[in-house]
Amino acid sequence: MTDVLNPAAIKPARLTALITVALWLMVGCNFVRTDAVAATSTTVRVIVATNAESPQQIETSSPVPTLNAAARTMQPISTATLAATNTPSTNMLTEDGCEASAGQPGAAHIVTADVDYAAHTVRVDHRVHVINRTNDLLADVVLNIEPNRWAGVFMLESVLGTYNGNPFVTAYEATGRRLRVELAAPIEPGCGVELQLVYVLQIPPVGQGVSSLTGYLGYTARQLNLGHWLATIAVRRGSAWVSHDVAQIGEQIVSETANWDVTFNVANAPVELHIAAPGRLERPDGDTWRFVLIESREFSASMSDQFNIIAQESTSGTMIEVYTFDDAVINTANGVIDGAAHVLLIASRSLSMYSDLFGEYPYERFLIVEGDFSDGMEFSGLVFVGRDWFRTFTGEPTGYLTIITVHEVAHQWWYARVGxxxxxxxxxxxxxxxxxxxxxxxxxxxxxxxxxxxxxxxxxxxxxxxxxxxxxxxxxxxxxxxxxxxxxxxxxxxxxxxxxxxxxxxxxxxxxxxxxxxxxxxxxxxxxxxxxxxxxxxxxxxxxxxxxxxxxxxxx
Incomplete structure (x- = not known):
């Protein structure tokens, strides 16, 4: 991230045909902070039934922040009775039942996001395959849900889990950004489970002042931003999962790399809508965008019908795309001051330079998006550069448009590459x-x-x-x-x-x-x-x- 207060694609050598297979067969290293999180005013615990009955909900205080925090209750979850012949061991998931997982990275996320652009809502069907990459048995899995740090943004509808096709989640508990999922039996190293989450996001308007620093998850009249909007598997350090306390200073995010297959189905949007997102893009139809991004800390996107897009291939072979608004180009008495073209030049130079110094940039594309908020923000394969830096650009490199652009490009190594x-x-x-x-x-x-x-x-x-x-x-x-x-x-x-x-x-x-x-x-x-x-x-x-x-x- 940068300072507001200052005056996947993969390389072609990897085949697309292998991507979909790989997405289900992976997971990453380990790292963390605390074991148990005390119940707070945003804690809900749901015990999942192992038959057709509804689960039991225990509100330790009041519901998780939701679209209507005052009225909402957790949705019931019913699961089928487990057949005796297919019931997993009550002791643990053993290696005998595991598919080969050696060499597979991170976790695999397959996401279908139904976006109502006019209403600023996103309904997310999120499947994630998680492999135990530790040397210990895992009795639970913890996910970090960044949108749940703000009231009224996140509504969790259901959490399901399967092993060999059988239900395998016994309970789950959401406290702020931390979602803990309890499993029917511990997972041995090298084994994995598939979780399915369904949740709804009510994207908030971009705020003013300090509140604008988190505009990477927010909307304005001309832009809808989805940064840190999806659940991620918490890093495991030692015998604990990392879920940091929320602070207004800096970021508190720790993420392993994972593979992402994200499909947007967009409704109630202008026909000129563009989605800026990293990875390899497919367009099955006019209202659907599918992105595949490999070995990424997260997946982010920005949507607008007012983007002006320019692109250039860097000397290192990466296609650099710049998405800006009309205010990035200023007409003056002395001529045109083109902030978008300047950012494209600076990004091309710095990306090639850092590739030489620090190691190859891993994707075919790199995106810079003018954020309709005050700040810069880094994501894997995509960065935001705040609108104020474009509006104050004088045409000379001596200013924050150059500084912030270069800073965010550098985060592709110091954050996205090295976590x-x-x-x-x-x-x-x-x-x-x-x-x-x-x-x-x-x-x-x-x-x-x-x-x-x-x-x-x-x-x-x-x-x-x-x-x-x-x-x-x-x-x-x-x-x-x-x-x-x-x-x-x-x-x-x-x-x-x-x-x-x-x-x-x-x-x-x-x-x-x-x-x-x-x-x-x-x-x-x-x-x-x-x-x-x-x-x-x-x-x-x-x-x-x-x-x-x-x-x-x-x-x-």
């Missing part, structure tokens, strides 16, 4: 994305290097900075400004100091090695620091002590 805990260790993606801005200016606008340090960093971080350390969590800040200064900007200063400590070539070799080591994973700072040699650890000791807290794990 980290955005709540506990936000510097691992934000500091690296911010310093990647400087690397871009250093290469393409070397005369503006000092300007970048002064404008981007020096404006907010004085020489006698007394804020928190770079490796602070999002929960340690009371304002967004404090968070950005400490994590983004001081983080960039730290990385530059580390570069001076060990030399430019070893520094970029280090970042490349980190990108390779963390690709497709969720990593901790230990992975980052472990790639230094003993000599480099000693050379960087003073810098690390100056910028980081003394409790950082893995330090000598």
């Amino acid at each position: 980290s805990d955005q709540a506990e260790t936000p510097w691992l993606d934000e500091a690296l994305a911010t310093y990647s801005e400087y690397i871009f200016f250093e290469e393409y606008y070397p005369a503006l290097r000092d300007w970048w340090w002064s404008f981007r960093v020096g404006t907010f971080v004085p020489a006698d900075f007394t804020g928190r350390r770079v490796n602070s969590t999002v929960y340690e800040f009371s304002t967004i400004r404090e968070y950005i200064n400490a994590v983004y900007l001081r983080g960039a200063q730290m990385l530059h100091a580390l570069r001076e400590d060990i030399g430019t070539d070893p520094f970029f070799n280090w970042l490349h090695a980190y990108s390779q080591a963390g690709a497709g994973r969720v990593v901790s700072p230990d992975v980052f620091w472990s790639l230094l040699t003993d000599e480099q650890r000693e050379l960087t000791r003073e810098t690390r002590e100056a910028y980081l807290s003394s409790v950082l794990a893995g330090f000598p």
Whole structure:
């Protein structure tokens, strides 16, 4: 994510015919935060019957936020009686009943989303195949549902689960963004279950001020955005699932990579509607869009009938598409100022440059969407750049349209490629994305290097900075400004100091090695620091002590 307060396609070598098969045969690594979540005012627990009777609903307080929180109750779930000959073991799901799963990534999501564009509602039928990639038995599966952090946005209708065709969910409990699904028997490592969720989203209007920062899930008169709208499998760390507390500062999302097959059926929309979304696109008919995106942290989309679209192939072979509104191009007395064309140029350059430095960008397409809200936001294969940066563009690279575009492109490596805990260790993606801005200016606008340090960093971080350390969590800040200064900007200063400590070539070799080591994973700072040699650890000791807290794990 970027700073509002500052003045799949896959490569052709993979065959489409294999994608659909692979979508059902996968799952990712492990990482987490807490075991049990205490019941809150948004907790509902449903016990699923194992016969034709309706399930038993236990409201520990009041219903999960819904379309009508005052009146709604959970929908009954009936399941067929399990045949005695096909009933799974009451002890565990054993490897004898598992399909081969070695080498399969993440989880596989197949989503059908019925969108009423005029009403701003989405009904989601969401099937996900989950494989136990841990070394332990799993008695439950936890999903994170980001839309449920806001009241009136998310309504859960049902949760079903099957194993070998038999019902296998005994109960589920929703508390805020966390949905815990209890299984009839523990799953052994390498085995998997299929869950089916049905839920409805009432997309909220994009707010003002701080509320506009989450406009990636919201609508305006000219745009409907679906970012972090689908349930994801929580990362598992040790013996617990990661579901972080909600905070207004930064993000609190941790996601493994997964495969996504998403079909939109759109009603009550203008005929000129465009859907900006990553992945390989199919159009079975005029009202249906299907996207397939492989090994992605999530799946996002933006819809509008007012998009102006331009595209260009980068030198690295990626098709870059820019979706903007009329205000991205400004007519002045001195001529036309074309922000859309500038973003296309900057994105093409930075995507190719980062591919050379950090590793190949994995998809055939990369999308930049003008967000009708104040900020930038990263997703796998798609990023938003806020409207204000287009409106204030002067035609020169010295401004936030360049900075924010480059920052969001960099997140395709520091977030989408290398995953980290955005709540506990936000510097691992934000500091690296911010310093990647400087690397871009250093290469393409070397005369503006000092300007970048002064404008981007020096404006907010004085020489006698007394804020928190770079490796602070999002929960340690009371304002967004404090968070950005400490994590983004001081983080960039730290990385530059580390570069001076060990030399430019070893520094970029280090970042490349980190990108390779963390690709497709969720990593901790230990992975980052472990790639230094003993000599480099000693050379960087003073810098690390100056910028980081003394409790950082893995330090000598």
